[in-house]
Amino acid sequence: xxxxxQNSPSLSVQEGRIxxxxxxxxxxxxxxxxxxxxxxxxxxxxxxxxxxxxxxxxDGRFTVFLNKSAKHLSLHIVPSQPGDSAVYFCAATDRGSTxxxxxxxxxxxxxxxx
Amino acid sequence: xxxxxxxxxxxxxxxxxxxxxxxxPMKGHSHVYWYRQLPEEGLxxxxxxxxxxxIDESGMPKERFSAEFPKEGPSILRIQQVVRGDSAAxxxxxxxxxxxxxxxxxxxxxxxxxx
Numbered sequence: 692x693x694x695x696x697q698n699s700p701s702l703s704v705q706e707g708r709i710x711x712x713x714x715x716x717x718x719x720x721x722x723x724x725x726x727x728x729x730x731x732x733x734x735x736x737x738x739x740x741x742x743x744x745x746x747x748x749x750d751g752r753f754t755v756f757l758n759k760s761a762k763h764l765s766l767h768i769v770p771s772q773p774g775d776s777a778v779y780f781c782a783a784t785d786r787g788s789t790x791x792x793x794x795x796x797x798x799x800x801x802x803x804x805x
Numbered sequence: 806x807x808x809x810x811x812x813x814x815x816x817x818x819x820x821x822x823x824x825x826x827x828x829x830p831m832k833g834h835s836h837v838y839w840y841r842q843l844p845e846e847g848l849x850x851x852x853x854x855x856x857x858x859x860i861d862e863s864g865m866p867k868e869r870f871s872a873e874f875p876k877e878g879p880s881i882l883r884i885q886q887v888v889r890g891d892s893a894a895x896x897x898x899x900x901x902x903x904x905x906x907x908x909x910x911x912x913x914x915x916x917x918x919x920x
Contacts, residue, residue, distance in 0.1 A: 695847070725908060734809070734896050734911030735848070780847060792861060793909065795840075795847035 714781030830899030
């Protein structure tokens with residue numbers, strides 16, 4: 692039972708343009724959402740998070756949007772850079788009951804070309 | 806200022822052997838999580854430990870798998886009598902307060918191959 696879904700396995704974007712990565716979830720109890728970035732042969736690196744009391748969180752070139760009614764979140768990267776090429780994982784948790792257990796999507800491979 | 810340290814980075818075992826994966830959390834972190842990533846999959850939670858305590862092992866297979874986080878030394882994930890389906894990347898993560906209050910910091914993983 693995949694509670695967090697990333698339906699696009701890959702995304703290709705030109706340098707300087709916007710990258711939009713999407714994520715859907717099914718568990719309405721999730722109240723904290725995170726994006727991780729992963730390079731080959733490395734562990735995931737935390738990128739940005741958002742609490743369910745917000746609908747937007749911004750950190751430099753990265754913005755996460757949350758639509759609770761649609762159970763959907765997205766990560767926007769503007770402007771995209773070649774160094775952003777990596778696998779991006781969406782993750783979610785219910786801070787009230789799961790002791791911080793994170794549920795991950797399968798990831799989206801982002802390729803930013805010059 | 807070391808991050809989460811995992812060793813070995815690569816581990817090859819024959820079917821039926823034991824695999825031991827080690828994880829040293831970041832300095833000051835007392836919460837450790839183990840995740841497994843099968844090929845083409847996302848990371849799946851296995852177990853959450855604090856020093857000398859298993860808090861949540863609901864993601865760990867009931868047989869052959871065990872985990873510990875002793876008072877001294879690294880956390881250990883042990884897989885007995887490995888099978889080919891255990892081949893995966895195993896990631897350890899740590900946090901200061903528990904992942905429901907602070908983001909997890911992951912190690913670079915141990916890639917287990919069972920031949």
